[in-house]
Amino acid sequence: MLKDxxxxxxxxxxxxERDAQLEKIEVAxxxxxxxxxQSAVRRAINALKEYExxxxxxxxEREEAIVSQYTVSENLIHLLxxxxxxxxxxxxxSISPQMVRRKCMANEIEAHRTLNGKGKWRIPSSQFVSHPDLEELLLELQEQRRSSERLASVLLQDVDEVKE
Incomplete structure (x- = not known):
């Protein structure tokens, strides 16, 4: 197994090693x-995507789910x-929220509604662990969280200044 x-x-x-662009970066x-x-890392990522x-x-779908278990960044999975x-x-x-609701109603997406079926949709994230764009979404959610934390910090500072 290790040999493989x-x-x-x-x-x-x-x-x-065959990627000429990496050599150009080295001598730039x-x-x-x-x-x-930074340039070499980005180029390596692109070269590996091309190779893939x-x-x-x-x-x-089953194989994709198995592969994704080993490829989603462990530092991001805790953000899920x-x-x-x-x-x-x-x-x-890459569909509209309305289409998501329709798929939830049609049981194409596992979900349930709060407030005895009249509230917001609760969509378990576990069903999307194998989705190729999950990591991108998690990074976006992390950035939104950081932005909210920065805004809250600024607002708290303003409140403290007003108290003084």
Whole structure:
């Protein structure tokens, strides 16, 4: 098993070693070391995405779910709330909130409503763990949370100043 993994790791290293753009980044004089590192990481990500597409492996939903268990960043998985909103699921699936509600009513998306079926939709996030855009959504939610925290901090400072 480890031998198989080493072969895959070697394939990945070959892809990166063959990427001429990475060599250009290394010798670029207008980039300082931090910019070179950032540029190289982005280029490596792009090169690996291209390699992944060239593999042309079609995964079933079940296989995609299995692969996603190993690929979603562990630092982000703790950010996954128990439930997602209709708007968040819409962003994730690239459909309108109204379409999300329709899919919930049709049981295409696992969900239930609060207030004896008359309130907001509660959509368990666990069903989207294998979605390829989940990490992007989690990063967006994290940024929204940070922005709200900064705003609350500024407002609290203003309230403290008024008290004084």
């Amino acid at each position: 993994y080493k072969n895959h790791k070697d394939d990945i290293m070959k892809v990166l 004089t207008e980039l300082n070391n931090d910019l070179k590192r 597409q060239s593999l042309d492996i079609k995964l079933s 709330p128990k439930y997602l909103t209709v708007t968040e699921v819409g962003k994730l699936l």
